[in-house]
Amino acid sequence: MADESKAPQSPESSQPEVTGSSPAQSAAGASPSSPAKTAAPAPLQVPLNNELSGRYRERFGAVILDAIEDRKQSILIVDAAQLLEIACYSRDEEKFDLLEDYTAVDWPRREKRFDLVAQLYSFTHNTRLRLKIPLGFDEQPDTIVPIWPAANWLEREIFDLFGIAFRGHPNLKRILLPDEWQGHPLRKDYDILQQDTAWVRENLGIESGQ
Amino acid sequence: MNPTLHSILAFVEAWWVELLCAVLIVLVVPLIAGYIVLVERKVMADMQARLGPMRVGPHGLLQPIADALKLLIKEDLIPDNADQFIFWLAPVLSMTAALTSMGAIAFGPWFQVARDINIGLLFVVGVSALGPFGIVLGGWASNNHYSIIGALRSTAQLISYETTAGFALVSGFLLAGTLNVRAIVETQRADQAWYVFLTPVGFFTYLIASIAETNRAPFDLPEAESELVAGYMTEYSGFRWSLYFLAEYANMIVVASVGTTLFLGGWLRPFPNVHWLGWLDAVPAVLLAVVGAYCVLRAGKQPARVQSLFLWAVALACFVVALIFAFAAPFAHLPLQFMHDGLYGAFWFLLKVSAYIYLFMWLRFTLPRFRFDQLMRLGWHILIPLALINVVDVGIALALSSEFGWNRWLAMVVTTVATLGAAMLLLHWNDKYSAAASAALPAESSIAEDSHAG
């Protein structure tokens, strides 16, 4: 599965029960690391120091918070302040013309709670790049719809399910859930069970048996 | 005797044949229309690699009865704000127009309600043109703006294609020299040619126009299920809807009959005057006997006893009718000789009408639907000019043959070629026009990007 960089494929690690052991801690995970049971396998997350990350660092400096390679997929962690510029640069200079995906992840115990994740693809170079943008709770990032119109519904979905409002979005309203829905389900503190019991209590007048 | 009763009886005595025909039309045609629906479903299934109705009655033969019964016992829903009287009237009007126009059609030399009226086919076309009234009134009375849009579309389509059909028929009338139904058929016998061979363009135009007249595919946009608007029949349910539906199939019979009468030689057998082809007279009896034999063959292979019994019954009926035909053959001293004209004529007429309707069905299941603007463009930009040119050409051909002594066939061939040439030009111009029209749409040409070696 030739994916990104040209490094040789990591050996087939047949680890029956591998617990989380990542020698390189990135800002992406706050999970506890347990001691490895077997001999330490090749690290899956390594710092990224290739030309691509070099160019970004050169252009944007400290705004690029970190550059990682996880399972041979390039990830850049960038600050939300210059999101539009980075997006513009990615599309125009680095030729990442396809916004493949745009989503968010919720890390409730982290200080910057959300992670916006943009998956980019370049037709000319046939490479992928992932941009992760940490966001605080009420922070409103800029919309990247002017750069990639594909982000229109994707940002609406993020708003719908996470509650992240995008500044400048042409039509920011809920897309998958009904307009009058309360809450943002994909947040970790949104309990499905609580939603079910509330509905049953309100509409059927009984206690849910779940 | 009571003078009123006396006059009624005298009327009936003088007109009993016509009255019988009329009663038969009103009673039998809805039933026949129902069975045409069954035939259509079976033909559709056959073309779609499946079986069609099989459960209700042997091979689905009681399906129309079941459908009619179901529709009759449905709740009669009338929308609140609908115009009550017109809501009631509209399907009645449609059905009446269809059935009345059948009055002047001769299904064979015996069966005709309005005999010897001078304006035969004109009456048919005129009365069937009352059909759109039923449609537009139905759409209006439904108080549903999707219905009215669908009704107006349907009416626009019908009126446009009436014009084409009219012109196509005119070219046939020019050849026949009369509007009287019997006379038309007799002149085809005298001219020794069905008019389809003399004016194929006229027949072809009439064929297409008749498909559009009856809202059949590929011209069935006003009725399509996947359309945004559900058409004028939306608010009708139960028996009212079945009236509309039957009116549509009755209309199919009407246009097929008109086309058959004028272009396909009515009740004449192929080559009516060619003596050495007289063996064609045996075709009805032989055909029925073959069908009977086929039923006998298949009867043995049926899985269920009731099905094989049914096939035996059908085979028996076929043989009996074949015998009747045989006894009515045009040889002297046969017992049923007097029935020859009526029987054989009816057979050939119904055979041609069936072929015409089968063609309708065949086209319905093969071709996709026209969009409404394409439909109207076809009608007004291509078919009406073509029909007009055809009328002129037929006139020229007749003048050439009668005034200038040309051979009639030669004149017809020459003018048909001219008409076809005009048709090519029309199509060419139309292509150019629609290409220009679509270029005016906001269309950007795409750039082929070889973004990645593939």
Added chain:
Amino acid sequence: MGPGKSRYRERPVGVKILADTVHENAALKTGTLFGADELVINMGPQHPSTHGVLRVKLKLDGERVVGSECVIGYLHRGVEKIAENRTYQQFAPYVDRMDYVAAVSNGLGYCEAVEKLLVVEAPPRARVIRTILTELQRIASHLLWLGTHALDIGALTPLFYCMREREEILKIFEKYCGARLTTHAFRIGGLQYEAYDNLEKDVERFCKDFEGRIQEYSDLLTGNSIWIGRTRNVGLLNSADCIALGASGPVLRASGVKWDLRKAMPYAAYDQYKFEIPVGTRGDTYDRYMVRIEEMRQSRLICLQAIENIPAGPIMARVGKVLKPPVGEVYHAIESPKGILGYYILSDGSTQPYRIRIRPPSFINLQALDKMIRGHLVTDVVAIIGTLDIVLGEVDR
């Protein structure tokens, strides 16, 4: 038989409906029936041609569409939230239910994504069998698309012919894994079921018949001037717009971009087989139709190449029963029949994924609907929705 009042059933008292799906009567809203400059017409969510529960609000000027708005979410089941409470193996059947027309593809993408997360590779035999089944699924998905698309445009017959072929493929699936539609055919690490005895024979017989059948559909539609009239220059989307809007799959290829993820970043066993990428020129509905027909042909070729040489060996890698992938994340995408189907999976080291994000090709392709409809007639809307080949299960998840 007097005039009857239509009796609509009242909703039971006290039930609050979270999603309001009452059909908007546009005429009442605008107040006038004729003479209004813009009429808003509502299409769906119950409509024979929206291929699922999709609601499209159309703004019309006469017969032309000047704007549209899609309302989706009627089939939203919260699959991504559910994933956070299931183990990796437990989640696998859920992915079938997204694009339920092409369940095997979904399963392939998911299993390969988790295998990437675990840094394992399925054995070669498993990869080849996966390829065969996925290509058969691609043919089945395109057949369903073709039948329903033709039906929307008015051709009644291709639907039944396509279903007849699809039956054969579904029979193969049933023989393989027991299910026809939501197959759960693959497992993380390989396959659970060995290829049944006659798999190669069945596939070969299907492929041999299939060429003639494609010719049948082609004969009915490709040269038909009514079909061309309904699909040429309808729903144009040029390549720049496609890429900008993120459209992928046959929509992208029909607009002129010769790109297929199976060639760009091969997965499963695709790098072993030779096949072409069909490309269109204009990006209209007709081109998308031609591209999908040609894709069916190419899928058939891949199947024929694959069954010639299925390598022997194990069908499952050694992954153990309890899956605890190392901490990290992975994004893996495949070329599903609808477009780029991507899985973004984050693991926190436990048996349950921290986050699974599914990049739904139908959702992103549907965004392009507004651009494609403008300027066309209302009648074309149905054709354009059909040509995007959306499955609402995937749009809404």
